[in-house]
Amino acid sequence: MKRFVIGDIHGGLKGLQQVLNRCHLQKEDKIIFLGDYVDGWSESDKVIDYLITLNNNQNCVFLKGNHDDLLLNYLKTKQFNNEWFHHGGESTIEAYHKINPETIQKHILFLETLQDYYIDEDDRLFIHAGFTNLKGVEFEYFKPLFYWDRTLWECALALNPNLNRDSVYYPNRLKLYHEIYIGHTPVTRIGKTVPYNVANIWNLDTGAAFKGPLTVLDIDSKEYWQSDPLHMLYPNERGRN
Secondary structure (H helix, E strand, C coil), X not given: CCEEEECCCCCCHHHHHHHHHHCCCCCCCXXXXXXXXXXXXXXXXXXXXXXXXXXXHCEEEEECCHHHHHHHHHHHHCCCCHHHHHHHHHHHHHHHCCXXXXXXXXXXXXXXXXXXXXXXXCCEEEECCCCCCCXXXXXXXXXXXXXXXXXXXXXXXXXXXXXXXXXXXXCHHHCCCCEEEECCCCHHHHCCCCCXXXXXXXXXXXXXXXXXXXXXXXXXXXXXXECCCHHHHCCCCCXXX
């Protein structure tokens, strides 16, 4: 059995199907999704359909991203804020205008089952964005930080690589887990298009919402596979560009 982790999808079903084919996913394999399944490319609703079907045949873990939480709120209330609309929500709203109430209800049930985080048997933490409590995720006071926080990643990026882990100045959050896997903040912001490792954090958001590829990583070997850049798979769309 292999264990895979996949970064932010943002409505790019073509990229998702392509990269899962390229990593040669087998029925016995486990795959952990870091969230943000929607908002960006035009197939957000189809991504959710695909994941629901995949879960029937595959060992999957689905985490909650901030965009998934925003979509859930919209589907339940039909209300949204302009910030979400202009950061990928517009294409998602358009997609959901075309599907029936029964399917929408099924998607609501799926979104309500998304996990805030997942810790495996090897003390690896999988979380969409991050956390702030120095004791760990179980002690977080404000749960939405699990899918909104950027300070964990910024902390790792700013860390002096020569600082000894035993130093009193070494960030406690980076000592709590063997490894931490996140998405949320595209590595394209620092000029990368592949999974990027700093300290014990692996960032799997390779910018699929914009002009980057979608990435799957083998958790144990660190081998990775990528789709074509999403804007090439959806040449007539703008995504979140």
